[in-house]
Amino acid sequence: MDKKQVIALAGNPNSGKTTVFNALTGTRQKVGNWPGVTVERKEGKVLLGNREVTVVDLPGIYGLTASSIDERIARDFLLTERPFLVAIVLDSSNLDRHLYLPLQLMELGVSRLVLILNMMDEARAKGLEIDVEGLSRTLGVPVVTTVANKRVGIEELKKTLARELEKEHQTSGFPFSYPEPIEKGIERLSEILKPHPPLSSSPHNTRWTALKLLEGDEEYLARVQNSPAKERILSLLTMVKEDLEAELGYDLETALVEARYGYIKGLVSEFVKRKGSLEQRLSMSDKIDKVVTNRFLGLPIFLFLMWLTFKLTFSVGGFFLDYIDALFGFLGEKAALLVHLVHGPPWLASLLQNGIIGGVGSVLVFLPNIFFLFLAISIMEETGYMARGAFVMDRLMHAMGLHGKSFIPMVLGFGCNVPAIMATRTLENPKDRIITILVNPLMSCSARLPIYVLFAGALFSAHQGTVIFSLYFLGVVLAILLARLFKTLFFKGEPAPLIMELPPYRLPTWKSVLLNTWQRSLIFVKKAGTIIFATVVLIWFLASMPLGVEYASQQSIIGGMGTFLAPILKPAGFGFWQAAVALFFGILAKEVVVGTLGTLYGTGEEKLGTVIAHQFTPLTAYAFMVMSLVYIPCIATIGVIRRETNSWKWTAFSVGYSLFLGWFLAVVVYQVGRLFL
Amino acid sequence: MDALSHSAQDYLEAILVLSLERGQARVKEVAEFLGVKKPSVVAAVKGLMSKGLVKHEHYGYLELTPRGLAMARDIYHRHQTIYRFLHRILGVEATTAERDACQIEHYISSKTLARLVKFVEFVESFPDSEEDPKWLHYFKRYAERGEPPPCALDKCPRGGEKVKSLSELKVGETGVIKRVKGEEVLKKRLLTMGAIPGTQVRVEKVAPLGDPMEISLKGFHLSLRREEAQNIEVEVE
Numbered sequence A: 001m002d003k004k005q006v007i008a009l010a011g012n013p014n015s016g017k018t019t020v021f022n023a024l025t026g027t028r029q030k031v032g033n034w035p036g037v038t039v040e041r042k043e044g045k046v047l048l049g050n051r052e053v054t055v056v057d058l059p060g061i062y063g064l065t066a067s068s069i070d071e072r073i074a075r076d077f078l079l080t081e082r083p084f085l086v087a088i089v090l091d092s093s094n095l096d097r098h099l100y101l102p103l104q105l106m107e108l109g110v111s112r113l114v115l116i117l118n119m120m121d122e123a124r125a126k127g128l129e130i131d132v133e134g135l136s137r138t139l140g141v142p143v144v145t146t147v148a149n150k151r152v153g154i155e156e157l158k159k160t161l162a163r164e165l166e167k168e169h170q171t172s173g174f175p176f177s178y179p180e181p182i183e184k185g186i187e188r189l190s191e192i193l194k195p196h197p198p199l200s201s202s203p204h205n206t207r208w209t210a211l212k213l214l215e216g217d218e219e220y221l222a223r224v225q226n227s228p229a230k231e232r233i234l235s236l237l238t239m240v241k242e243d244l245e246a247e248l249g250y251d252l253e254t255a256l257v258e259a260r261y262g263y264i265k266g267l268v269s270e271f272v273k274r275k276g277s278l279e280q281r282l283s284m285s286d287k288i289d290k291v292v293t294n295r296f297l298g299l300p301i302f303l304f305l306m307w308l309t310f311k312l313t314f315s316v317g318g319f320f321l322d323y324i325d326a327l328f329g330f331l332g333e334k335a336a337l338l339v340h341l342v343h344g345p346p347w348l349a350s351l352l353q354n355g356i357i358g359g360v361g362s363v364l365v366f367l368p369n370i371f372f373l374f375l376a377i378s379i380m381e382e383t384g385y386m387a388r389g390a391f392v393m394d395r396l397m398h399a400m401g402l403h404g405k406s407f408i409p410m411v412l413g414f415g416c417n418v419p420a421i422m423a424t425r426t427l428e429n430p431k432d433r434i435i436t437i438l439v440n441p442l443m444s445c446s447a448r449l450p451i452y453v454l455f456a457g458a459l460f461s462a463h464q465g466t467v468i469f470s471l472y473f474l475g476v477v478l479a480i481l482l483a484r485l486f487k488t489l490f491f492k493g494e495p496a497p498l499i500m501e502l503p504p505y506r507l508p509t510w511k512s513v514l515l516n517t518w519q520r521s522l523i524f525v526k527k528a529g530t531i532i533f534a535t536v537v538l539i540w541f542l543a544s545m546p547l548g549v550e551y552a553s554q555q556s557i558i559g560g561m562g563t564f565l566a567p568i569l570k571p572a573g574f575g576f577w578q579a580a581v582a583l584f585f586g587i588l589a590k591e592v593v594v595g596t597l598g599t600l601y602g603t604g605e606e607k608l609g610t611v612i613a614h615q616f617t618p619l620t621a622y623a624f625m626v627m628s629l630v631y632i633p634c635i636a637t638i639g640v641i642r643r644e645t646n647s648w649k650w651t652a653f654s655v656g657y658s659l660f661l662g663w664f665l666a667v668v669v670y671q672v673g674r675l676f677l
Numbered sequence B: 001m002d003a004l005s006h007s008a009q010d011y012l013e014a015i016l017v018l019s020l021e022r023g024q025a026r027v028k029e030v031a032e033f034l035g036v037k038k039p040s041v042v043a044a045v046k047g048l049m050s051k052g053l054v055k056h057e058h059y060g061y062l063e064l065t066p067r068g069l070a071m072a073r074d075i076y077h078r079h080q081t082i083y084r085f086l087h088r089i090l091g092v093e094a095t096t097a098e099r100d101a102c103q104i105e106h107y108i109s110s111k112t113l114a115r116l117v118k119f120v121e122f123v124e125s126f127p128d129s130e131e132d133p134k135w136l137h138y139f140k141r142y143a144e145r146g147e148p149p150p151c152a153l154d155k156c157p158r159g160g161e162k163v164k165s166l167s168e169l170k171v172g173e174t175g176v177i178k179r180v181k182g183e184e185v186l187k188k189r190l191l192t193m194g195a196i197p198g199t200q201v202r203v204e205k206v207a208p209l210g211d212p213m214e215i216s217l218k219g220f221h222l223s224l225r226r227e228e229a230q231n232i233e234v235e236v237e
């Protein structure tokens, strides 16, 4: 790839990088108001002038040392891939801190830079006036202002980026230097590094290496370990460090960071003028925060929000359910009728009515529930509650062997376990991360919702809500208990620190919340159109074979499979073959459990519900739901567990424990329940 | 090490310093460095070689063996400690302190030296070691101007009067960061985020279960567990 074709977007977490990325490339990557939304690098294309350029969106970083996986991805990209141009996205209302990263990149000096002062609206609301010209002149890099979520300044940004790509020479040198003694120390160290190419490829790079060594950067120290001159370099380093620290009176690392921030302070006081009233917007955010994370109200509010999410999902979603259901029933009948009218073969009518519309339709019926679930999650994400949730819950999470930051993946797990498991990348401690990954599938994802709604609706009509809530609750409790257990079994050790930025509350635009919700719902629809569709056709086929057999009878191939598996489920009370194959194919995607039953039992949810009410008792239905909740992560989740833990051992463990636990709990529910009912 | 003569120790130290600073040490350079004649260097080096402390690669170039290097570092460290004791703690002016350190390092017993090391470490381990602890401050004034200390030694608070750890602040209180200590990763992260000495921090609130706490600095909010906040020393109004 031509180097000139790559622009990287870097910046502190939550500064709006992805928002800028979306505005530039016209994509809809996920945006949210908490630090750590983006955990992998994403590429997109943008047309600058007449040239198509690749833009890379990166996870957020505060400096050039990384302590978690997402940070490492960003840091490594900037340091080793050396994109030709780095556009740094800064929160203009907080340049005091956001200028640190650009300063580091300037010192590193491998890429051309453009500064994007984003969130200008918030800076203005705070009464800040920024001298963009002056800042640009002093730093020697172009500076653009934007309000990315309103697309303000994006055209100007494109022009600047295009101009910067074309420009012949890199702009002037860098104005910043350290206090005299430190500069001398850098020089002394550079002198000895110079003859060792891996540590110093250019004068600039030598200086950088010297700085990093003085700072005590592990990676650079490790590089020295591989150098033939290791002994000498390390001894001189100790000497220089000792001398400097004796002279400065305190540790060098602090002194270096302090010098940089000192320079930034100078910049800010020169180019940012504070006028007018004090931070109205922030105080608004503070007021909300006072309530939401209040000592006494914090937890009740958290529970209330969870309950509200739940309520919204079921009552409002359920309202639409009957209509859509009727629609599919109608469609199924009409399709069969149509085939009949044109004298099509009867198998085609069966495929359409039983297979496709019966199977896919029985899943799609739940689209409204899923839509509202995602709506609630999107609102939490965009307002800034996520990070507060982590803050409020940290102590509890801590007590049960997790980390405050695990809260975010857990909540995301109610949507889908795949992105939720990806979100664990922000956890610094690998132990915390693996525990969070292992228990995440116990959070009832949206794919399990159709199962709950179907079974609870068929057998617990009066207490439907309570029953479903109990399943979500059971999932959470199991996650907690297992996290505790795994922690004591496999991961003893020190807890990782919780240093997390709490973003200000932001009123999300309806547009972005709805788009976000819509996009995720669309994924559900797509899933129905692809994997669920394919499975359902397969099941229909297996249910119609061998030729001449009665459709979906025990003599069909699938009936045989189910009959073979069913005895295992007998102790759990639902040892009939349909349940066995539904669970078996449900491994592909949990919606398939419902899809399979839909295909086997015929059209539409209404009828499906009736059939189920005949075959199951409330007790066996509950056991079945418990099994569905726990028994195995779906294929996509297994895949992501494998990728994120990078270990077949943990993947196998995750599958193994959940299969056993799911079955075991279902058996316990049934056997114990039988004693009382 | 006791077997090594003073001048042998000086030679070792010289070879260490030279090879670090210039990448190599030659007989000529060692001679210049110590202000002695070349033949004396050659003689001394022979002695060091026979003890397996120095290698004479090819004519003129001297190299420390691993054992020699360890010993030289030790000597250097000893020198530095004594220097710091004289200069930073007693307040002896730099060149005198340097010269005296060269002398003392050869005569001091290892037991006394160990205590001296501990003492220097102790004084330097006081919070905000960029400033002298109060009692030392008073000592220097006494030494220079004969001023008696204003308080009994055990009642003299250290550093500024009101240094606390951030975790001790109550909700709504502000302080100015004096020092960030603690484990490397944690410290680095806090520094990078702008928690550097001189920065004002405020405790905004404490989570419902008493931990973590939310602080604000440089215009943004940060959550921290109390345990982590203990690593931030602040000076309160």
Ligand SMILES: Nc1nc2c(ncn2[C@@H]2O[C@H](COP(=O)(O)OP(=O)(O)OP(=O)(O)O)[C@@H](O)[C@H]2O)c(=O)[nH]1
Binding pocket: A011, A012, A013, A014, A015, A016, A017, A018, A019, A020, A030, A031, A032, A033, A034, A035, A036, A037, A038, A039, A058, A059, A060, A061, A118, A119, A120, A121, A122, A146, A147, A148, A149, A150, A382, A506
């Ligand atoms: N007021 C305002 N909000 C913005 C602006 N740009 C982005 N946001 C909001 O800021 C929040 C963070 O935006 P993201 O684009 O997710 O930030 P990011 O830098 O990609 O964050 P990470 O991926 O977590 O590092 C979202 O809630 C956005 O809607 C802006 O110019 N003004």
Ligand SMILES: [Mg+2]
Binding pocket: A017, A018, A019, A030, A031, A037, A038, A058, A059
């Ligand atoms: Mg992002």
